[in-house]
Amino acid sequence: MSTSKLGMAFKKDDNFGEWYSEVVVNSEIIEYHDISGCYILRPWAMEIWELLKEFFDAEIKKLKLKSYYFPLLVTENVVQKKKDHFEGFAPEVAWVTKTGKSELEAPFAIRPTSEAVMYPYFARWIRSHRDLPLRCNQWCSVVRWGCSNPIPLIRSSEFLLQEGHTVFATKEEADEEVLHILELYRRIYEEFLAVPVSKGWKSEMEKFAGGLYTTSVEAFIPNTGLGIQGATSNCLGQNFAKIFEIFFEDEKDPAQKNNEKDKRSLVWQNSWAYTTRSIGVMVMTHGDDKGLVLPPRVAPIQVIIIPDLLEDTDTTAINGACETIVCTLNQAGIRADLDARENYYLEWKYSHWEMKGVPLRIEIDLKDLANKQVRVVRRDKGAKVDIRSTDLVEHVKVLLAEIQDILFETAKEKRDACIEVISTWDEFTAALNDKKLILAPWCDEEEVEKDVRARTEGADLGSAKTLCTPFDQPDLMEGTVCFACGKPAKTWSFWGRSY
Ligand SMILES: [Zn+2]
Structure with a gap:
């Protein structure tokens, strides 16, 4: 017996939040679990996930990525030691403190992401340049606890993801891979899920904690006027290599050959991930008052x-x-x-x-x-x-x-119609209230983004922030000033509220 219901009680344009909660259940994508923020992914969701996985796995195998599985738990010791990195995740980390009835001497953290689980072993496995590149991928779930307002697939405490972690001898190799992977993420969204996204750089405030720089694909939900990060591809630089002491003997570097003591070089690292959130973005983008609308390439x-x-x-x-x-x-x-x-x-x-x-x-x-x-x-x-x-x-x-083409074209038209190019603070706040995807000239300074957040803090809405600085930059005319502070603008960036 099927449990799906015949009709939808809510309309997408009238009550988007209720509509979404209803459509993901009625279409048998998810079922609610008795722990808030946790959801059961039913076959209809898992089969979509598997179709995406099939494409992505085939593509990363071409890059010689190998499959790994690392444990779910991290020791407290590692978490304390790698404080800088974990600070970004600290409020979301769930801890295991008991087994049976006895308290654990030292609690374990459940991975919010796997850098701290994997990198101590990378340090052990990498000795010489012949061990590089090391390219590792795993499909697993992570736990980021404590979202006050969970939304199935979009904002949940536990979710499925693909996480790639790679190690190189040079920055050039790392840089090249970051963009290669980001293009795969764009293809997942645009070619499979028929969801238009913008590729771009994250701001200093929004980049991956402890990384060098973060690139992302950003989607936008016209009904709510909220941006949503689709996937990120991070260059970690040598920051994690320093923390986790990941060195290699660089025999190819003549400058270091003469210095026996300092023969070792720090590696360059990337990490990149996309999650089951992608399915939620697709549901929000294409669904209608009759339920789900699936792009053919991901339809089970x-x-x-x-x-x-x-x-x-x-x-x-x-x-x-x-x-x-x-x-x-x-x-x-x-x-x-x-x-x-x-x-x-x-x-x-x-x-x-x-x-x-x-x-x-x-x-x-x-x-x-x-x-x-x-x-x-x-x-x-x-x-x-x-x-x-x-x-x-x-x-x-x-x-x-x-159908695949039309779903994408329609979604792109709707998204593009939401983009508003602004130049002043008044235009910015007006566009924000209008639920627009704002493209604004910006000085690219962290203090200014902090200030914009503080000035846009709403009652129950989050504050406005940068979504990304798109690779595809319109001309920045000489003399253009930052919309928020009036200093010379350095980039065009997307701003808005987001999931
Ligand atoms: Zn500014």
Whole structure:
């Protein structure tokens, strides 16, 4: 028995928050757990995650990334020692203090991210330049506790992620990889999830704690006017190498060859991650008042076939035809499935698969069978078209590609319509109240960002901050001043409130 409900009580444009909570449950993406901030990911979410994983794993294998699994727990000792890094995460770290009824002598932290778990071992494994690069990836979950206002997939205490940790002899190699990975993240969002993102640099305040610089892909949710960080690719520089004492003997460096004592060099490191939040961003972007709308490339089922069995019809013939269609589509590499359940009404099935966001529905009845045709219905537009059975594979392929493109184009138009270019503080606050994605000339100074945050602190809304400084920079005319402090502007940056 399915638990999915037929209709949506809330409308996306009227009550976005309630709509989102309803759609992720009704479409069987998640179920609420009895601990706030923790959610059960159901097969519909896990299959989307696995499709993304399949793409990403294949791409990073080309970069010779190896799979690892490091333990969930970090000793208190490491946490204390690596205080600078952990400070950024400190309020969110969950601790294990007891086993059974006895208190632990020293508590363990549950990883909020794995730098402190992995890097002591990197120091042990790396000896010479021949051990480099070291490239490690793991798929796991992390815990960042204490979000006061959790949102399934978007802001949760435990979530799934991919985390890559790499070590190089030179900064050049590290820099190059940061951008390569960021491009993979852009592709995950834009080419798979059909969500437009901006690639850019994070500000000093927003960069990864303890890192050298952070790049990210940033999405935007027009309904709430909130930015959302999609994924980050960080260059850690040599900061972590210093803390964790990760050296290598650099035989290639002639300057160091003469100095026996100082033959060792610090390594350069990157870390990069994306999480199940990506699925939440996709739900928010494409869903509508009928439920989820899935981009075909990440739809666990791309085509659902539903036989229209009236009373007294020849069910054997129709079911047989449907099974043949499923087979033909599957053989053509299309994820198709059959809903032949007899204890559900036709209308219920239509609504059920619309709720789950399946891109195409194929209906077939006796008349269609006689005419050697099927009826194809699009989830995104509701348009129906009759197609000859012999042309089905070709048509379905074209339709799926078209839906994928249209979802992206529509989302991009909506996102772009929210971008507001401003130049003064008054324009900034007006655009902020209008839920815009603000592009502003900025001096790029940490103190100014702190000040902007303080000045925009809302009652229940968070304060405004930089989202990113996009790689794609408009011209900065000579004499342009910072919107917040009036000093000369150095960049154009995206600002806004965010998740
Ligand atoms: Zn300024």
